[in-house]
Amino acid sequence: xxxxxxDAPDQVRADRAAMxxxxxxxxxxxxxxxRGELSGTTHTCLGQEHVPVAVSGLLGPDDHxxxxxxxxxxxxxxxxxxxxxxxxxxxxxxAVCHGVGGSQHIHRPGYLSTGVQGESLPxxxxxxLHLRRHRPGALACVYIGDGSWGEGAxxxxxxxxxxxxxxxxxxxxxxxxxxxxxxxxxxxxxxAGRAAAFGxxxxxxxxxxxxxxxxxxxxLVARVRAGEPLIAxxxxxxxxxxxxxxxxxxxxxxxxLPDWYPALAAAAPELDRAQRDRxxxxxxxxxxxxxxxxxxx
Amino acid sequence: MRxxxxxxxxxxxxxxxxxxxxxxxxxxxxxxxxxxxVARGLSTRFPDRxxxxxxxESAMTGxxxxxxLAGDTAIxEYMFADFLTLGFDPLVNFAAKSVTMYGTRLPMRLIVxxxxxxxxxxxxTHSQTLTKHLIxxxxxxxxEMSPFRDAAEVFAEMLALAQPCVFVxxxxxxTRRMHAVPHPFTASVRDGVxxxxxxxxxxxxxxxxxxxxxxxxxALHRLLIEDEIAGLLVVPSRLYPVSLDLPPVPHVVxxxxxxxxxxxxxxxxxxxxxxxxxxxxxxxxxVHAAGAVIPAAPHLEREVLVTAGTIYDAMVRxxxx
Numbered sequence: 001x002x003x004x005x006x007d008a009p010d011q012v013r014a015d016r017a018a019m020x021x022x023x024x025x026x027x028x029x030x031x032x033x034x035r036g037e038l039s040g041t042t043h044t045c046l047g048q049e050h051v052p053v054a055v056s057g058l059l060g061p062d063d064h065x066x067x068x069x070x071x072x073x074x075x076x077x078x079x080x081x082x083x084x085x086x087x088x089x090x091x092x093x094x095a096v097c098h099g100v101g102g103s104q105h106i107h108r109p110g111y112l113s114t115g116v117q118g119e120s121l122p123x124x125x126x127x128x129l130h131l132r133r134h135r136p137g138a139l140a141c142v143y144i145g146d147g148s149w150g151e152g153a154x155x156x157x158x159x160x161x162x163x164x165x166x167x168x169x170x171x172x173x174x175x176x177x178x179x180x181x182x183x184x185x186x187x188x189x190x191x192a193g194r195a196a197a198f199g200x201x202x203x204x205x206x207x208x209x210x211x212x213x214x215x216x217x218x219x220l221v222a223r224v225r226a227g228e229p230l231i232a233x234x235x236x237x238x239x240x241x242x243x244x245x246x247x248x249x250x251x252x253x254x255x256x257l258p259d260w261y262p263a264l265a266a267a268a269p270e271l272d273r274a275q276r277d278r279x280x281x282x283x284x285x286x287x288x289x290x291x292x293x294x295x296x297x
Numbered sequence: 298m299r300x301x302x303x304x305x306x307x308x309x310x311x312x313x314x315x316x317x318x319x320x321x322x323x324x325x326x327x328x329x330x331x332x333x334x335v336a337r338g339l340s341t342r343f344p345d346r347x348x349x350x351x352x353x354e355s356a357m358t359g360x361x362x363x364x365x366l367a368g369d370t371a372i373x374e375y376m377f378a379d380f381l382t383l384g385f386d387p388l389v390n391f392a393a394k395s396v397t398m399y400g401t402r403l404p405m406r407l408i409v410x411x412x413x414x415x416x417x418x419x420x421x422t423h424s425q426t427l428t429k430h431l432i433x434x435x436x437x438x439x440x441e442m443s444p445f446r447d448a449a450e451v452f453a454e455m456l457a458l459a460q461p462c463v464f465v466x467x468x469x470x471x472t473r474r475m476h477a478v479p480h481p482f483t484a485s486v487r488d489g490v491x492x493x494x495x496x497x498x499x500x501x502x503x504x505x506x507x508x509x510x511x512x513x514x515x516a517l518h519r520l521l522i523e524d525e526i527a528g529l530l531v532v533p534s535r536l537y538p539v540s541l542d543l544p545p546v547p548h549v550v551x552x553x554x555x556x557x558x559x560x561x562x563x564x565x566x567x568x569x570x571x572x573x574x575x576x577x578x579x580x581x582x583x584v585h586a587a588g589a590v591i592p593a594a595p596h597l598e599r600e601v602l603v604t605a606g607t608i609y610d611a612m613v614r615x616x617x618x
Contacts, residue, residue: 064367095400096400097398097399097400098400098401099400100397100398100399100400101398101399101400105398105399106399107395107400107403112366112399114391116386116390116391119359119386119387119390119391121356121359122355122356122357122358122359122360122362122363122387123359123360123362123363123366123387123391124363125356125359125360125363126359126360126361126362126363126364126365126366126367126371127363127364127366127367128363129348129360129363129364130363130364130367130368130369131367133345134367140363153355153356153359153386153387156351156353156355156356157356157359157360159351159353159356160350160351160353160356160360163351164348292400294400296400296401296402297397297402
């Protein structure tokens with residue numbers, strides 16, 4: 001389902017613009033890698049762009065976001081700063097974290113990502129505890145994947161969140177595959193069953209229209225702010241490799257996955273072109289910058 | 298005042314003086330007050346800021362890191378230092394790294410307190426000293442409780458660093474009296490390091506963390522009485538990074554709990570060799586526990602752990618060559 005032009009055209013345009021920005025940003029990264037212009041590793045969120053776009057629209061300035069290894073979309077949906085993110089990934093001047101953190105370790109006020117699976121959930125619980133006392137009504141939103149559920153820290157943190165009534169929103173991007181391992185080989189039971197075991201609210205989302213997603217989530221997120229944690233499980237495709245060139249799935253299986261992009265590009269060709277061009281300009285600009293410097297150690 | 302009461306008083310003063318300070322750990326609530334009673338009275342006085350957690354070392358350490366990132370002061374009590382292995386990821390991989398891995402130094406007021414060491418017959422998984430595993434981690438400092446320094450002062454030093462610190466607390470030390478040294482020794486403190494000696498120029502320096510201080514003083518006392526060798530005990534509160542300024546002596550011995558191999562003592566030896574090589578008559582001698590798990594039965598445990606006798610023997614061997 002596309003972001004529909006209903007009663008808030010500015011919001012719809014913003015949602016579409018954000019989804020397209022993330023898509024073109026991630027595509028550009030894979031292209032840069034293929035040309036040997038990026039070092040290290042990166043994990044793109046192709047196919048999952050609508051999740052942070054939908055969720056970010058429900059967050060306020062006091063809310064805290066915790067992201068993971070596949071976090072470019074989380075960052076771009078929150079800050080619309082492709083220059084700072086690309087500079088971080090390329091280790092160039094203007095990098096959000098001066099090139100130290102790279103793709104998986106980004107920090108700005110109200111935002112933090114870390115690359116170890118499950119590590120962020122207890123940290124999010126701590127931030128939620130802080131917010132409850134100092135910013136009542138604010139929440140901590142933590143993005144995890146289906147693979148993260150293999151980690152014990154996830155369960156320790158969910159137990160605390162339920163016991164302590166923390167304003168914690170857990171967004172699960174369930175893309176059906178953890179690196180190369182299908183979820184069916186890694187997870188017994190379900191995310192919903194895990195939520196039920198802790199007495200936590202759970203909702204399952206399959207659509208890709210941010211406005212519709214927000215409409216469904218808004219009342220649940222309002223309850224999070226009052227101390228009722230929520231696990232929002234998005235079923236999404238992973239259209240790209242885990243990192244780069246390491247997809248072991250047959251090409252026809254990947255090609256058969258649903259993708260919001262062709263329909264949106266057809267419905268909003270000018271916006272699509274504008275965002276593609278914007279990313280191209282960012283790539284040209286950042287590529288020409290000098291190396292990042294790490295001074296405040 | 299007993300050492301446990303001194304740490305308890307220090308915790309009271311941190312929580313009373315800083316309204317953003319938390320104590321987090323297992324079984325902290327009164328009347329229990331923690332497995333070694335060091336948290337006694339705190340949950341009654343600060344009910345909103347003493348958080349008794351489930352048996353979840355990973356989560357309690359991660360929660361503390363989250364609070365510290367938000368600008369709060371977080372003190373974590375581990376029930377046994379052995380369980381640090383369960384909180385290693387949030388401590389080493391996240392909290393310590395967060396100070397610098399985001400490109401700009403982030404202040405993190407986080408102290409992890411861990412009851413360490415043997416001597417109580419708790420057996421192989423409840424008696425270890427894990428200091429060696431915490432050495433050389435960027436962003437992580439290691440301190441140890443000593444009977445010669447008020448814990449409140451050491452807490453203030455750790456919090457002023459604004460980076461995660463591990464605070465090692467020896468379990469036997471908890472019941473010992475603060476500042477007690479036998480005649481003719483006296484203790485003094487300079488720049489965060491305690492010195493215990495007779496006031497005479499020493500023939501030997503014994504470097505030891507606070508937890509071994511009682512055994513170290515007993516060994517030095519015997520060395521003075523039986524062998525007429527004057528030793529100076531040096532007890533730094535901050536174990537790592539190592540920074541020691543020793544008087545010129547021909548012999549230096551380092552005694553610590555924990556097995557040999559990649560140890561704090563080896564770090565001290567390297568430091569002393571680099572700074573005081575010209576004064577030394579022999580390489581620094583290291584004293585460690587035997588290379589074995591720590592047995593439960595008292596007679597077997599004594600065979601493995603560092604005792605006053607082990608330290609005395611090492612000092613005599615070092616001086617006599």
